[in-house]
Amino acid sequence: xxxxxxxxxxxxxxxxxxxxxxxxxxxxxxxxxxxxxxxxxxxxxxxxxxxxxxxxxxxxxxxxxxxxxxxxxxxxxxxxxxxxxxxxxxxxxxxxxxxxxxxxxxxxxxxxxxxxxxxxxxxxxxxxxxxxxxxxxxxxxxxxxxxxxxxxxxxxxxxxxxxxxxxxxxxxxxxxxxxxxxxxxxxxxxxxxxxxxxxxxxxxxxxxxxxxxxxxxxxxxxxxxxxxxxxxxxxxxxxxxxxxxxxxxxxxxxxxxxxxxxxxxxxxxxxxxxxxxxxxxxxxxxxxxxxxxxxxxxxxxxxxxxxxxxxxxx
Amino acid sequence: xxxxxxxxxxxxxxxxxxxxxxxxxxxxxxxxxxxxxxxxxxxxxxxxxxxxxxxxxxxxxxxxxxxxxxxxxxxxxxxxxxxxxxxxxxxxxxxxxxxxxxxxxxxxxxxxxxxxxxxxxxxxxxxxxxxxxxxxxxxxxxxxxxxxxxxxxxxxxxxxxxxxxxxxxxxxxxxxxxxxxxxxxxxxxxxxxxxxxxxxxxxxxxxxxxxxxxxxxxxxxxxxxxxxxxxxxxxxxxxxxxxxxxxxxxxxxxxxxxxxxxxxxxxxxxxxxxxxxxxxxxxxxxxxxxxxxxxxxxxxxxxxxxxxxxxxxxxxxxxxxxxxxxxxxxxxxxxxxxxxxxxxxxxxxxxxxxxxxxxxxxxxxxxxxxxxxxxxxxxxxxxxx
Numbered sequence: 001x002x003x004x005x006x007x008x009x010x011x012x013x014x015x016x017x018x019x020x021x022x023x024x025x026x027x028x029x030x031x032x033x034x035x036x037x038x039x040x041x042x043x044x045x046x047x048x049x050x051x052x053x054x055x056x057x058x059x060x061x062x063x064x065x066x067x068x069x070x071x072x073x074x075x076x077x078x079x080x081x082x083x084x085x086x087x088x089x090x091x092x093x094x095x096x097x098x099x100x101x102x103x104x105x106x107x108x109x110x111x112x113x114x115x116x117x118x119x120x121x122x123x124x125x126x127x128x129x130x131x132x133x134x135x136x137x138x139x140x141x142x143x144x145x146x147x148x149x150x151x152x153x154x155x156x157x158x159x160x161x162x163x164x165x166x167x168x169x170x171x172x173x174x175x176x177x178x179x180x181x182x183x184x185x186x187x188x189x190x191x192x193x194x195x196x197x198x199x200x201x202x203x204x205x206x207x208x209x210x211x212x213x214x215x216x217x218x219x220x221x222x223x224x225x226x227x228x229x230x231x232x233x234x235x236x237x238x239x240x241x242x243x244x245x246x247x248x249x250x251x252x253x254x255x256x257x258x259x260x261x262x263x264x265x266x267x268x269x270x271x272x273x274x275x276x277x278x279x280x281x282x283x284x285x286x287x288x289x290x291x292x293x294x295x296x297x298x299x300x301x302x303x304x305x306x307x308x309x310x311x312x313x314x
Numbered sequence: 315x316x317x318x319x320x321x322x323x324x325x326x327x328x329x330x331x332x333x334x335x336x337x338x339x340x341x342x343x344x345x346x347x348x349x350x351x352x353x354x355x356x357x358x359x360x361x362x363x364x365x366x367x368x369x370x371x372x373x374x375x376x377x378x379x380x381x382x383x384x385x386x387x388x389x390x391x392x393x394x395x396x397x398x399x400x401x402x403x404x405x406x407x408x409x410x411x412x413x414x415x416x417x418x419x420x421x422x423x424x425x426x427x428x429x430x431x432x433x434x435x436x437x438x439x440x441x442x443x444x445x446x447x448x449x450x451x452x453x454x455x456x457x458x459x460x461x462x463x464x465x466x467x468x469x470x471x472x473x474x475x476x477x478x479x480x481x482x483x484x485x486x487x488x489x490x491x492x493x494x495x496x497x498x499x500x501x502x503x504x505x506x507x508x509x510x511x512x513x514x515x516x517x518x519x520x521x522x523x524x525x526x527x528x529x530x531x532x533x534x535x536x537x538x539x540x541x542x543x544x545x546x547x548x549x550x551x552x553x554x555x556x557x558x559x560x561x562x563x564x565x566x567x568x569x570x571x572x573x574x575x576x577x578x579x580x581x582x583x584x585x586x587x588x589x590x591x592x593x594x595x596x597x598x599x600x601x602x603x604x605x606x607x608x609x610x611x612x613x614x615x616x617x618x619x620x621x622x623x624x625x626x627x628x629x630x631x632x633x634x635x636x637x638x639x640x641x642x643x644x645x646x647x648x649x650x651x652x653x654x655x656x657x658x659x660x661x662x663x664x665x666x667x668x669x670x671x672x673x674x675x676x677x678x679x680x681x682x683x684x685x686x687x688x689x690x691x692x693x694x695x696x697x698x699x
């Protein structure tokens with residue numbers, strides 16, 4: 001167990017309760033939450049010690065990222081950790097991540113609550129102001145950005161920024177999956193229909209068991225993604241994002257199915273997590289995006305499947 | 315707090331990885347001689363000569379104490395050995411149950427004489443075991459077993475019948491779950507485990523042919539079979555408790571993720587040979603690769619709980635259910651993929667392998683506890699019911 005997780009989790013518990021998450025999603029200022037997190041020093045978790053950071057191994061930071069997902073933190077905390085590790089001189093304030101697309105406009109998660117976007121274009125990293133148009137999806141903090149990058153500030157990490165963002169996204173999904181599973185199990189034990197808690201119905205238990213399997217698979221996948229440090233190995237990033245993205249949609253569906261109508265309501269907290277699961281699945285490449293790349297890499301390798309997966313992460 | 319947070323990424327220690335080259339050499343030798351569809355039999359492939367070879371080379375009884383002929387290695391070493399054997403589809407059925415379940419059971423619950431007699435022979439690959447659990451009226455509802463063992467002046471007398479007993483036609487002994495007191499209404503109480511010498515008078519074994527033409531399981535009849543007093547393993551009446559502990563060994567291993575891996579590799583070789591690389595094909599290969607990678611990590615995470623001295627019954631059920639679902643999905647998806655390209659030649663061996671795995675795949679989520687039973691265990695572990 002890593003020693004930083006507990007204080008980090010306690011801080012998020014206190015500073016990012018559902019009411020604060022909703023307020024920031026609704027456009028209220030995020031300064032209080034951001035400053036609190038910034039003052040904790042965790043934003044420099046990945047910055048090497050010689051540059052004044054904590055120099056934590058990615059495996060430990062991955063657990064913090066899962067905690068961010070568990071608390072539906074509405075700010076790009078993990079993204080800023082990554083940006084501050086990649087840049088020798090990072091600006092203050094929330095930084096989010098994006099990869100420029102040939103199509104022009106890109107959807108940048110947390111863009112509405114960030115001050116900067118760290119953008120990868122043609123193998124270079126650029127810092128651009130977080131400006132664009134809101135997605136106009138309810139509660140969504142992403143921004144549609146049509147970036148006009150200036151001078152490069154650094155080279156892109158080996159394997160690309162998208163792979164780095166993918167393991168963050170995998171960890172966030174794993175954290176939200178964990179919270180959703182606990183919430184759903186608790187609800188199934190409380191909600192009484194036909195004279196007994198619905199959690200006593202076998203049909204529901206079977207669905208909940210599958211939910212637990214998906215949740216644990218997400219956790220292990222996220223840990224695999226983070227196990228080898230920064231930048232992640234391609235197979236680790238692809239595996240982490242593929243498995244968590246595929247599970248994200250199933251997890252959200254089961255959580256809603258068990259909760260019934262109350263889970264669809266805005267005032268109930270479930271939506272804070274299920275909306276994020278869908279958003280994160282669509283961000284930094286879905287399961288099929290990574291599966292295609294991983295499939296090509298696998299077919300280029302003449303060994304058996306067990307040897308391939310056995311050596312791909314270490 | 316996280317749910318099921320006992321399952322967390324773990325890695326195989328270097329000392330256990332170190333045995334991989336030696337076991338690989340033996341596994342490859344056995345595999346190279348067999349066709350793909352033979353190798354796809356995985357842990358159903360029976361070859362007593364190969365099992366004795368493994369025993370002589372020190373790869374059986376890995377976790378047993380040295381004084382019983384074992385090698386005092388942990389569950390991680392066993393993971394490496396089993397992974398290497400299954401990766402190429404080496405024929406491991408003969409010693410499989412004895413090594414995986416019977417030996418740990420005898421070590422944990424047997425008396426000293428039983429340990430000294432059975433364990434060294436298991437570790438040498440000289441004696442093979444099967445497990446007598448299911449009966450005609452007792453499948454998932456295991457506590458309803460009716461086959462009885464009555465005390466006699468010299469020991470025990472067994473009457474009744476077991477069914478679906480894997481390996482029975484080839485085995486020397488059965489460890490059977492029997493009723494030693496009370497009736498089916500007493501459920502978990504009154505059950506005990508006895509070691510039955512399958513050559514004893516009154517034992518009749520009738521092989522059952524399965525839908526692939528193999529006859530690896532059997533009906534076993536007991537007609538006034540007299541057993542010595544020391545046939546009882548553990549305490550009389552503790553059978554249920556002992557069986558439950560045993561199932562954690564049975565459900566957590568790499569055999570719950572690799573049953574279709576020989577087919578997967580044969581299909582990958584087919585794709586490599588044809589050079590087919592459209593997006594749908596690549597996505598399917600990638601999906602299998604990613605899921606197999608995570609399942610392996612989950613299986614190692616579960617092995618780490620065993621290595622820590624725990625009995626991870628719920629965790630093992632979780633890995634098994636997810637693993638067998640993956641194993642079962644492979645033949646369906648690969649069949650669809652190949653048949654979606656009717657102008658591509660599929661060689662005879664791949665075709666046989668595909669249909670063999672397709673036909674036996676339903677058994678993956680039956681053996682060792684059905685999907686529904688496992689999900690019930692997981693739900694209970696989540697605090698439901």
